[in-house]
Amino acid sequence: MKVLAFNGSPRKKKWNTVTMLEHTLEGAKSVGAEVELIHLYPLDFKGCASCFACKRHDRKQTGVCVLKDELAPVLEKIRDADALVVGTPVYFGSETACTRTFLERLQFPYLNYQNYADSHFPRRIPTGLIYTMNIPESMIEQMGYESMFERTRSNLERQFGASELVLAMNTTQYDDYDKYETGFDKDEKAQYREAVFGKDCRRAFELGTRLGSGTIETQ
Ligand SMILES: Cc1cc2nc3c(=O)[nH]c(=O)nc-3n(C[C@H](O)[C@H](O)[C@H](O)COP(=O)(O)O)c2cc1C
Numbered sequence: 128m129k130v131l132a133f134n135g136s137p138r139k140k141k142w143n144t145v146t147m148l149e150h151t152l153e154g155a156k157s158v159g160a161e162v163e164l165i166h167l168y169p170l171d172f173k174g175c176a177s178c179f180a181c182k183r184h185d186r187k188q189t190g191v192c193v194l195k196d197e198l199a200p201v202l203e204k205i206r207d208a209d210a211l212v213v214g215t216p217v218y219f220g221s222e223t224a225c226t227r228t229f230l231e232r233l234q235f236p237y238l239n240y241q242n243y244a245d246s247h248f249p250r251r252i253p254t255g256l257i258y259t260m261n262i263p264e265s266m267i268e269q270m271g272y273e274s275m276f277e278r279t280r281s282n283l284e285r286q287f288g289a290s291e292l293v294l295a296m297n298t299t300q301y302d303d304y305d306k307y308e309t310g311f312d313k314d315e316k317a318q319y320r321e322a323v324f325g326k327d328c329r330r331a332f333e334l335g336t337r338l339g340s341g342t343i344e345t346q
Pocket of ligand 1 (some may be wrong): 136145215259261262298
């Protein structure tokens with residue numbers, strides 16, 4: 128089993144999203160999977176160019192994006208993966224721009240324009256979706272985040288196979304809250320992190336065990 132993880136945060140070390148992804152990959156490794164973490168921000172790539180080359184009747188290959196940039200070898204690698212996990216911070220109520228750009232390029236070639244219920248991805252593989260965000264759980268409904276999470280999760284499910292969501296809320300944003308503007312109480316943030324972030328990481332690890340052992344029921 129080969130599990131690929133994609134970090135959609137610009138922060139590559141120790142912060143929330145990458146930490147959650149590292150736990151997912153640890154979980155996958157613990158059940159014998161081969162794993163790889165790919166940071167999206169350093170890659171030079173753009174979103175779908177709307178060229179529709181992937182929808183032409185005379186295309187040479189189905190499910191392949193013709194754009195040749197630093198994402199192309201990553202998309203090729205995904206064709207051979209057994210499971211995928213995408214991690215992103217929430218930026219302005221959505222995935223980061225880099226994550227959305229990646230998801231456009233990943234999903235559009237596999238979208239079957241004649242039958243949306245079908246996918247051009249050659250197999251069914253499980254996927255995971257991890258969001259980290261500053262707001263606490265009490266604000267999720269009011270901010271309408273659930274529909275955003277579900278839209279992306281269900282798109283992944285349609286293209287690839289069963290998709291699971293893991294959330295980390297009320298995340299710590301800075302090392303030293305005294306140095307930055309914030310509407311949050313630094314002691315409350317620290318207490319929350321101490322009490323909850325370890326459990327979030329545990330859920331990320333458990334997601335990894337399911338992705339790595341193929342025990343997520345694919346549809
Ligand atoms: C540009 C920007 C926009 C953000 N917008 C939101 C937001 O809309 N909702 C939210 O809950 N957190 C928001 N955040 C906070 C991040 O989602 C949160 O701190 C996240 O855990 C950061 O992930 P990281 O530590 O992996 O970079 C924003 C942060 C930045 C830098």
